[in-house]
Amino acid sequence: FFIDASEEGDLLKLSGTEYVIGAESQIQTGERHAPEKEDPTNIQALTHCFAVDHLEDEDHTIKVPDMYQFWKEYIPSLHPPWPGKLLSLAYSNPRTLHPKSLSFIPPGKTEKAPHTDPLNLWLYRRIIDRDNFKAGTFRSDISLINWPQNDFLLGNITDVHADIRKQNLYQAKQLSLSLLYWLQTEAPRPDGSQGWKGLRLRKDICGTEDGLAKFPYIRESRRIMAEYTILEQDISLEDRMEITGKSAEEARAKKNHDAVGIGYYHLDLHPSTGRDNYIDMASVPFQVPLGAMIPVRMENLIPGCKNIGTTHISNGCYRLHPVEWTIGEAAGSLCAFSLLRKAMPRQVGNSSKLLSDFQGLLVDQGIELAWPDS
Incomplete structure (x- = not known):
């Protein structure tokens, strides 16, 4: 198995894994803050x-x-x-x-x-x-x-x-x-x-001659085309209130039966190369679904950071380092579990028995899969 933990999702391109980059359109995702037209060159600064x-x-x-x-x-x-x-x-x-x-x-x-x-x-x-x-x-x-x-x-x-x-x-x-x-x-x-x-x-x-960081801070990379794509409407406070009919205090993120971690940060998109100013909105505490870590076709490559199945918009809160670390922990554990059980990662996600056992392993390792009040 291979884990792509690179800043730009380099292994996705090198391996021929299907991926997206830049901004999807509203027609593609149904997200209220997505642009009218898709633009692969529209990436956060x-x-x-x-x-x-x-x-x-x-x-x-x-x-x-x-x-x-x-x-x-x-x-x-x-x-x-x-x-x-x-x-x-x-x-x-x-x-x-x-x-x-x-x-x-x-x-x-x-x-x-x-x-x-x-x-x-x-x-x-x-x-x-x-x-x-x-x-x-x-x-x-x-x-x-x-x-x-x-x-x-x-x-x-x-x-x-x-x-x-x-x-x-x-x-x-x-x-x-x-x-x-x-x-x-x-x-x-x-x-x-x-x-x-x-x-x-x-x-x-x-540790550099020019005094600048060895590599720039990358907010948005290539993202796998995944079995499940996390959308703005799964995690934004405004959408969750509208979808569930609950108040801001009661609204929760979409529940993921295949959760392999949790995270929280507001949807924070910096100004972009597509000339968008900030896109910034409240979110709700969310989970990391295993389906967003399984490529649509490739069997032995797992994303290990901000290159999971998000969109240009939902990446705005999954890109943060604590969430990336959670994704990385899940990716490493998934590879080890798959080898131990002689199963492919896709099979783990699609088998209730394997998924339950894998989630149990994560919990035993101290990884939280749900927020306490969710």
Whole structure:
């Protein structure tokens, strides 16, 4: 057996496994937030993350990135519109799509980074709070920069020509470096001045020469054509209330008899290469159905992460790392169980006896298959 746990679903393409990519149409899925027409090129933005600390009174300004002037003036062309330049302390509120202000104030030598309204982005993805450690362990907090401001929207890297892939990866890196340079030199400060030159790119955190992550954060990959495809109407709060006639407090996700794990996150689609702004809505705690992990034809390949049978929309909450880890646990256990019982994964899903035994194995391993109140 083979498990595809790659970021882009690489093994699906290499093995000839049937898959989909991009956005399905409303006619195909019946999802209220799906576009009118399918678009395989409409994929959520990727992001080249990086880590920084802040050493006040020191100058760690990087060399001007080659594409800085382009990214400094870049305004995303989205529907509904983005509020202005990407390199700014403003973005679209994911739920309302109204303009939303942000702040950025890193810590000083002794001062803590303040909690502010609007949100202080330094604290948004802070990975080290120096106050949690023995004095002198860290000179500064460390913050991971994975923001709307370095979401790359100009193109995809999956299922495109090698030259286009290379170009888009380069431009995505240039965007992240341009964001850092903008923060160091032009970002507004509370006292009216500009730039935080003490921001230091922590190359040691990512282990790379350029200081950026070794690979971009991929939100959407190839997805298997599965025996069962998870739809928006299986998990969105609005749909579940409408389908069940229950209140927001009582509504639950569609129950899956073949559940092999659980997960929860709101449906969170970042702006996409198809020029969609955020698609963000409430969901309900959900299950991971085994049917979404069984390809329609291929017998010995199992998806092990965000490449299961979801749609462009439902991927918005199954793509999160804790859910991917659950999928990976189920995939590994399924392969081991299939070998032990001399059965193919499809047979496990289609046999009530094998399925019950497999689910029992998962429970014995500490994997939860249902939410307590479901």
